[in-house]
Amino acid sequence: MIDVVLADYRNSGHAAALVDLLDAYARDPAGGGTPLEAAVCAGLPAALAARPQAFSVLAYDGAQPVGLINCIEGFSTFACQPLVNVHDVVVLASHRGRRVAQQMFARVEQEARARGACKLTLEVLSGNEPALRSYEREGFMNYQLDPAFGHAVFLQKKL
Numbered sequence: 001m002i003d004v005v006l007a008d009y010r011n012s013g014h015a016a017a018l019v020d021l022l023d024a025y026a027r028d029p030a031g032g033g034t035p036l037e038a039a040v041c042a043g044l045p046a047a048l049a050a051r052p053q054a055f056s057v058l059a060y061d062g063a064q065p066v067g068l069i070n071c072i073e074g075f076s077t078f079a080c081q082p083l084v085n086v087h088d089v090v091v092l093a094s095h096r097g098r099r100v101a102q103q104m105f106a107r108v109e110q111e112a113r114a115r116g117a118c119k120l121t122l123e124v125l126s127g128n129e130p131a132l133r134s135y136e137r138e139g140f141m142n143y144q145l146d147p148a149f150g151h152a153v154f155l156q157k158k159l
Helices: 012-027 038-049 100-114 129-137
Strands: 002-006 054-061 064-076 081-091 120-122
Touching: 002 064, 002 100, 012 038, 012 054, 012 064, 012 081, 054 100, 064 100, 081 100, 100 120, 100 129
Parallel strands: 081 120
Antiparallel strands: 002 054, 054 064, 064 081
């Protein structure tokens, strides 16, 4: 049975699970294929704890952490309400296909609603078909205002 909890960044077990799962994702080709830097591993839980707009959901199979979703609250100016960006979704390979993400998304949605959020957003690589199918099952779809202008495209500029 999978147990899903809202992470407490100051709880050493939750902090270790968060870092270990995120590092596993970073090492995966879908996450870039490179381990997290030591400074990130050491500082991430405290950095997230210092940001009230951040929250994470962890999934456990017994005592083993098997899933993670990191979220950051933003703001929709069009709705004049908070929104929640799903920033990282991690399910260990051993637990994929077992609807772990679905259970974590239910907890994310519960927390987003409690925060008064109007929507969840996320970005995914177009070639990550299993993730795309999972997100579509959860109700995510391309964002557009007017079909004549097409759907939104996620861009970045590193600083």
